[in-house]
Amino acid sequence: MAATVSERVRTRRDNLRAAGLRPIQIWVPDTRRPGFAEECARQSEVIRQNAAVEKEDMDFMEKLIEDEWE
Template sequence: MRSSTQPKKTSQQKVKEHRERLRAQGLRPVQFWLPDVNSKEFKEEAHRESLAIANSPTEADDQAFIDSISDFDDSVDETR
């Protein structure tokens, strides 16, 4: 427990110490920037691309290829 004579740690100090503990465990921070799937622009582009694929003359072959390389576990009961 912290004595009343010691100043409280700032958020910045707490974060620094937390990161130091993680680094001591052999971890390192990594930052990922991903598309905002909730943005109007993303949704419009995803829709445009899905329509282009669905209307492609090679759609059936394309889907067969995706199915062939996908890792499906047929033993999973999908009714759960």
């Protein structure tokens, strides 16, 4: 007779535990939630706006390092 779904799941989990693994639960953003795409766009824009400032900062620090090594 074929194993039930719960028996197959139990066997699979037992095998994974025997391999040294353990189950964990991970919560991720709900991409179906209203406003999700808009929030992604907003955060992307913030990153885009800050990228130029960060590049200027990195260029400045690299110049300082170059001057120090010369």
